[in-house]
Amino acid sequence: MPSIRAALFASATLLASPASYALDNAEFEQCMAQLRAQADEAGIPAQVISRSLNTVKLNERVIELDRSQPEFTSSFSDYYTRRVSETRIETGRKKYREQQPLLQALTREYGIPGHYLVAFWGLETNYGGFLGSIPVLDALSTLACEGRRGDYFSGELMNALRIIQSGDVEASQMEGSWAGAMGQTQFMPAIFLKYAIDHDGDGRRNLWESEDDALASAANFLQGLGWQREQRWGREVTLPDNFDFQLTGFAHQRSLSDWAKLGVRMPDGQPLPQADMEAALVVPSGHNGPAFLAYQNFRVIMGWNRSESYAIAVGRLADRIAGGGALHQAPVPAPRLNREQVTKLQKTLNEQGHDAGAEDGLLGPGTRQALARYQQANGMVADGFPDQEVLTHIGVLP
Template sequence: MLFLGGRCLARFLPALAIAGALSLSAMAPAWANSADFVRGLWPQAEARGVSRAAFEAAFSGYNYLPKVMELTRKQPEFSQTVQQYIDKRVTAGQAQKGQAMRAEWNQTLTGSEQRWGVQPEIVLAIWGMETNFGGFMGGENTIHALATLTEGGYRADFFREELLTALRIVSDGHVSARNMTGSWAGAMGHTQFMPSSFMRYAVDYNGDGRKDIWNSVQDALGSTANYLHSFGWRKGETWGYEVKLPSGFDFAAARGIEKAPLSQWQAMGIQRVSGRAFPRPSDVGRLYMPAGANGPTFLLLPNFDVIKRYNNSDSYALAVGHLADRILGGGNFATPWPAGDYALTKAQRAELQTLLSRAGFDAGSPDGVVGPRTRAAVLAYQGRVGLPADGHISGRLLDALKR
């Protein structure tokens, strides 16, 4: 299941697999009015064990929320480089705030690490990424937002399931309907659980009989550690290493390797930027070059993929890992990001495909969708002009083609 960031909506929508804006007619309520919708929902809620009193309280004052549906039609195209994404979220100020929170909640974090094996700095980094350490957890009534999405027909099956689950959470007494707030898409609490994730992974860490991720930092942090543990967090291991490539690195050979033991990568000349040895050469990692060969490069370990179960984005997981390292007292990446780079819009990707084809490198139809044909054209172009054949597509490559 997924978690959603309550603050940065464009970031988490790909993880929900929301394909884009639906037509206005498709989003129109299928019921004559909201009262009919609520009446029709009751038998399903009752079958889930929701009490009538909780149901009535949850829908008290409910009206269909046009502003929520409007947000589903305003999904901007994601056009940030990984550098821009991280620079916005991982700052010295955030690291200092995380260190302060570590001191304040040390007993809870230490206890949760002993119980679930997840390092405190990782839990803190997720908390910081999701809600700025509880600074902004979303202001929508979760029941009413989920009801609107369901009533409006926007991924209705998915959001109906989340709505019914949210009703059960209220009925079970973990939080009142009035205090169940979050993002317009239903993400809730300090670390932004969807209702279904709450039901599977939330814990009553402080032992008061309720799983309260809205008002209990202890419950929220414990629940986050439990979530990561449930998806296979490897105790005592990090998320990955920043590395440096040797001169003349064989990019073609690297492209043929999805994952390999660190010892194999080391045999290809890859070393940690710190100069220290890999503590466990048998660990399996994958090579990640978010800005191509001229930017920071990483070997990512299994815990990186566990972070992605929170949000299925390499940018997100790298930001969490980097913020965690900064909370521990580490510095910025050793290798600087390439200057003047920028992410391409779909129109710019289509322009790049057109320019590649004009230069004699068949990139296929200029549709703005980067597939194997476009990637092969990029590699051929890079090899022809003497650039590192890393296959990285960005503004710098487009600018080079324009010259």
């Protein structure tokens, strides 16, 4: 079968505005006919296809959200402050106490400490407080037919139909985020099929209503991602004066003993623990902000969500839920850049030979490494942090 995108949009021109769509209702219905045929070829029963897809609707808001995210990059300071708030910490501690029998059982079985499971739960849906209200089948069908990532979302739609076929949830109850993530742990359908568990024994993997199922499924997922028992996610540290910030990032992992030799210490000045572990050094808001040693479990967290800021937020929220204190060094605010400004930054770095990679408007590790090289070449602290000074120097900001 030809791809849905090729069949429907070979002659379509996508308009520049995120609010303009190249998909109307007639095209959507044509696409849905192809998706029903794809489901039939995949072996999904006709009655499941009929009761699940016959009432699916085009959701233009889903397309708008897909095309417009993110217009602005969020600094680590903004991200961290919003997500590791005192309210979320206190609620997390309450949930942690309430769920002790379950969490202890999951730690024994899967090796994931309970405060981490509660932290994921808190960041994904505010402890089940907001699961998303968009019909998942509408979202996945819309994104499959819109075409930009049609193959991925048509595959996830097939997975969603398999979940319905299994009897875990009715199509009418399958609600979630605009991108199709579902339940208290916000699993995409493929992750649901592979890792969701019926822990409460009621015959359904119910990640919407069963906290037991949701937390057990999170533990199963993290174990599958390679969580290391008896290890932390990472820790805050302090750096010596004149530290070489080009040693930061996952390309420069080294042992704790080697970091100690370079003068890295605990926030209170005590030596690093003696352990046979490797770590990368992460400085998400530059040399004036907090520094973290990131262990293997940090990378596991990034298997759930590829954002370093997310991984730090999970780890720190888990620490706070378990009784840990606030950061010793607060995050440093940074200018808020839109994608056009980030693209200009990348273009300038590339033109000057610093290889920022694709000029895609996304401020990722490659761009930050290129920015660090620019800073070093221009006599600045080479921490890769896009502060006002370097952005003015490079011409991105006035």
